[in-house]
Amino acid sequence: xxxxxxxxxxxxxxxxxxxxxxxxxxxxxxxxxxxxxxxxxxxxxxxxxxxxxxxxxxxxxxxxxxxxxxxxxxxxxxxxxxxxxxxxxxxxxxxxxxxxxxxxxxxxxxxxxxxxxxxxxxxxxxxxxxxxxxxxxxxxxxxxxxxxxxxxxxxxxxxxxxxxxxxxxxxxxxxxxxxxxxxxxxxxxxxxxxxxxxxxxxxxxxxxxxxxxxxxxxxxxxxxxxxxxxxxxxxxxxxxxxxxxxxxxxxxxxxxxxxxxxxxxxxxxxxxxxxxxxxxxxxxxxxxxxxxxxxxxxxxxxxxxxxxxxxxxxxxxxxxxxxxxxxxxxxxxxxxxxxxxxxx
Amino acid sequence: xxxxxxxxxxxxxxxxxxxxxxxxxxxxxxxxxxxxxxxxxxxxxxxxxxxxxxxxxxxxxxxxxxxxxxxxxxxxxxxxxxxxxxxxxxxxxxxxxxxxxxxxxxxxxxxxxxxxxxxxxxxxxxxxxxxxxxxxxxxxxxxxxxxxxxxxxxxxxxxxxxxxxxxxxxxxxxxxxxxxxxxxxxxxxxxxxxxxxxxxxxxxxxxxxxxxxxxxxxxxxxxxxxxxxxxxxxxxxxxxxxxxxxxxxxxxxxxxxxxxxxxxxxxxxxxxxxxxxxxxxxxxxxxxxxxxxxxxxxxxxxxxxxxxxxxxxxxxxxxxxxxxxxxxxxxxxxxxxxxxxxxx
Numbered sequence: 001x002x003x004x005x006x007x008x009x010x011x012x013x014x015x016x017x018x019x020x021x022x023x024x025x026x027x028x029x030x031x032x033x034x035x036x037x038x039x040x041x042x043x044x045x046x047x048x049x050x051x052x053x054x055x056x057x058x059x060x061x062x063x064x065x066x067x068x069x070x071x072x073x074x075x076x077x078x079x080x081x082x083x084x085x086x087x088x089x090x091x092x093x094x095x096x097x098x099x100x101x102x103x104x105x106x107x108x109x110x111x112x113x114x115x116x117x118x119x120x121x122x123x124x125x126x127x128x129x130x131x132x133x134x135x136x137x138x139x140x141x142x143x144x145x146x147x148x149x150x151x152x153x154x155x156x157x158x159x160x161x162x163x164x165x166x167x168x169x170x171x172x173x174x175x176x177x178x179x180x181x182x183x184x185x186x187x188x189x190x191x192x193x194x195x196x197x198x199x200x201x202x203x204x205x206x207x208x209x210x211x212x213x214x215x216x217x218x219x220x221x222x223x224x225x226x227x228x229x230x231x232x233x234x235x236x237x238x239x240x241x242x243x244x245x246x247x248x249x250x251x252x253x254x255x256x257x258x259x260x261x262x263x264x265x266x267x268x269x270x271x272x273x274x275x276x277x278x279x280x281x282x283x284x285x286x287x288x289x290x291x292x293x294x295x296x297x298x299x300x301x302x303x304x305x306x307x308x309x310x311x312x313x314x315x316x317x318x319x320x321x322x323x324x325x326x327x328x329x330x331x332x333x334x335x336x337x338x339x340x341x342x343x344x
Numbered sequence: 345x346x347x348x349x350x351x352x353x354x355x356x357x358x359x360x361x362x363x364x365x366x367x368x369x370x371x372x373x374x375x376x377x378x379x380x381x382x383x384x385x386x387x388x389x390x391x392x393x394x395x396x397x398x399x400x401x402x403x404x405x406x407x408x409x410x411x412x413x414x415x416x417x418x419x420x421x422x423x424x425x426x427x428x429x430x431x432x433x434x435x436x437x438x439x440x441x442x443x444x445x446x447x448x449x450x451x452x453x454x455x456x457x458x459x460x461x462x463x464x465x466x467x468x469x470x471x472x473x474x475x476x477x478x479x480x481x482x483x484x485x486x487x488x489x490x491x492x493x494x495x496x497x498x499x500x501x502x503x504x505x506x507x508x509x510x511x512x513x514x515x516x517x518x519x520x521x522x523x524x525x526x527x528x529x530x531x532x533x534x535x536x537x538x539x540x541x542x543x544x545x546x547x548x549x550x551x552x553x554x555x556x557x558x559x560x561x562x563x564x565x566x567x568x569x570x571x572x573x574x575x576x577x578x579x580x581x582x583x584x585x586x587x588x589x590x591x592x593x594x595x596x597x598x599x600x601x602x603x604x605x606x607x608x609x610x611x612x613x614x615x616x617x618x619x620x621x622x623x624x625x626x627x628x629x630x631x632x633x634x635x636x637x638x639x640x641x642x643x644x645x646x647x648x649x650x651x652x653x654x655x656x657x658x659x660x661x662x663x664x665x666x667x668x669x670x671x672x673x674x675x676x677x678x679x680x681x682x683x684x685x686x687x688x
Binding site: 148241302308309314316321327332 | 574669672
C-alpha cells in the first residue's frame with residue numbers, strides 16, 4: 001500500500017518533443033517579466049492614493065513570480081550559472097518570506113474569527129442584540145459567549161498588530177537597497193538567462209522527474225494510513241503538552257507542501273498539462289498549514305497575561321477546533337493522494 | 345438512500361415456532377430471579393466489610409435485570425395486566441436511574457482524565473517529574489500543562505463529590521420502603537407473571553417488530569448523511585453558544601440509543617440470535633452518550649468561579665476534544681448502521 005504512493009502520480013509529460021535549457025530560459029524570462037510588471041504596478045499604485053486592491057494584487061503577483069523563479073533555480077540548478085544562482089536564491093527566499101507575512105496574518109485572523117463565529121452560533125460577532133436576548137434569562141450561560149467575543153477581540157488585536165508590522169516590514173523591504181539589487185538582477189534575467197554552456201541541449205525531464213521523486217518519497221513517508229482513518233485524534237495529541245507550537249508532527253506535511261509546489265512549478269517549466277488533482281492536493285496542504293498556524297496563534301493568545309477564564313476557555317475550544325481542521329486536511333490529502341496513486 | 349435505513353436491519357426471527365406470552369412470562373421470571381440473586385449478593389456483601397468489587401457487581405446486575413424487565417413491560421405492554429404494569433414501570437425507571445448515577449460519574453471522570461492524559465503527552469497525570477523537567481528550560485511553555493493538571497484536579501474534585509453523593513443516594517434508595525415495595529413486586533414476578541388472559545396464545549412477533557420499526561424510523565431520521573462525511577465539524581457547532589449543555593443536537597441520538605436497547609431486549613425475549621452488529625451500533629451510541637456528557641462536564645467545570653486561565657484553556661481543549669468524540673461516535677454508528685441496511 002505504501003508502495004502505491006511511491007509510484008509517480010502522473011508522468012511528467014505532455015510537452016511536444018524534449019524540453020531543454022531553452023524552455024527553462026523562456027520560462028525564467030517570462031516570470032522575470034511578470035515580476036517587473038507587478039513591480040511597476042506596485043510603484044504606480046503607491047505613488048497615488050491607495051487604490052482598490054491594486055497594491056495587494058501587485059504584491060501577490062510579485063510573490064507569485066518570485067516563488068516560481070526561486071523554484072526553477074532549485075530544481076534546474078545544474079543548468080544555471082552556479083555563482084549567479086547561489087547568490088540569488090537566498091535573496092528570493094528573503095523576499096518571498098517578507099512579502100508573504102502580511103497576507104498570512106490577515107488570513108489567519110479571518111480563519112480564526114470565522115471559526116469563532118461558527119462555534120458561537122449566530123451570536124458572535126453580531127453579539128450585541130443576540131447575546132443580550134439569550135443571556136437575559138440565564139446570566140451564567142452567557143459567560144462562554146462573552147468568552148468567544150473577548151477571544152475574538154484579543155486575536156483581532158494581536159494579529160492586526162502583527163499584520164501592521166508585517167506591512168511596514170514589507171514596505172521597508174521594497175524600498176531597501178537589498179531589494180533594488182534583487183530587482184536589478186531580475187531585470188537582467190528578463191532578457192538574458194545565465195545558462196551554462198551545455199544547457200541548450202540538455203533534457204529537463206530527468207531534473208523534473210527527480211523533483212517529483214522527492215515529492216513521492218516524502219509523501220510516502222507521511223503517516224497516510226493513520227490519516228486515512230477518520231477521527232484518529234492524532235492532530236490533538238500533545239495539544240496540552242509543554243512542547244512549543246507549532247506541533248513537530250506537522251513538519252513533514254509542511255515539507256510535502258513545499259515539494260508539491262516545486263513539482264508543480266517544474267511541470268509549468270516543461271509546459272506539462274495542468275493536473276487538477278495536484279492542485280487539490282496542494283490546497284489540502286495549504287489548509288493544513290493554515291489550520292496549524294491558526295491553532296498555534298490561539299494557543300499563543302491564551303498565554304496572554306491576565307485574560308479572563310472565559311476568554312481562555314474559548315481559546316482552548318478554538319485551538320482544538322483548528323487542530324481538528326489539521327486532521328481533516330490530512331484526511332482530505334490522503335483521499336486525494338491515494339486516488340492519484342491508484343489511478344496510474 | 346434514506347429508504348435503506350427504513351428497511352428492517354435484520355428480521356426478528358431465529359426462534360423455533362412463534363413465541364407467545366409463555367415466552368414473555370419465562371423471560372420475566374428469569375430476569376426477576378436474576379434481580380433477587382443480585383439483591384441477595386448485595387445484602388451479603390453489605391453485611392460484611394466491603395469486599396473486592398462485589399457490591400459494584402451486584403448493583404450492576406440489579407440494574408441489568410431492572411432494565412430488561414422495564415423494557416419488556418414497555419414493548420409487550422398489551423400482554424400484561426395494565427394496572428400492575430403501569431404501577432411498576434415508573435418505579436423501575438426510578439430505580440434504574442438512581443442506581444446508575446454512581447457508575448456514570450465514575451466512568452465520566454475516568455474518560456476525562458484519560459483524555460487529558462492523551463492531550464498532555466506523557467506528562468499528566470504523572471506530572472511531578474516530567475513537568476518539572478520539561479518546563480525548567482521554558483517556564484511559560486509549562487503553563488498549559490499546569491493547566492491540564494489543574495483541570496484534572498478540578499474535574500476529579502467535582503466528579504468525585506458527585507459520585508460520592510450518588511453512592512449515598514443509591515444506598516438510601518436500596519434501604520427505602522419504596523425499594524422494598526419494588527423488590528416485593530419482583531419477588532412475586534419470579535414465580536407469577538400477571539399476563540392478560542389472551543396472552544398465552546398471542547404471537548409476540550408483531551410487538552417486537554413494532555419496537556424494531558420505532559428504532560428504524562428514529563435512526564432514519566438521524567442526520568446520517570452528514571454523520572457519514574468525516575470531519576463535518578457538526579458536533580462542535582454552537583460549542584461556544586449560550587445554549588445550556590447538553591447539546592440539543594445530541595437528543596435524537598440518545599433516543600435512538602434507548603430504542604436500540606428496547607429492540608435488543610425484545611430480541612432476547614424472542615430468543616432471537618445475538619446480532620453482533622446491533623451490539624456494535626449500541627456501543628457507538630453508548631460512546632456518543634458518554635462523550636456528550638463528558639463534554640458537558642468539562643464545560644460546566646469551566647464555569648467554576650475563580651479558576652486560572654490556564655485551567656479554563658485546558659477545559660476548553662478538553663470540551664472540544666470530547667465533542668469531536670461525539671462526532672466520531674456518530675460516524676462509527678453511521679458506518680455500522682449503513683452496513684446493516686445494505687446487507688439485508
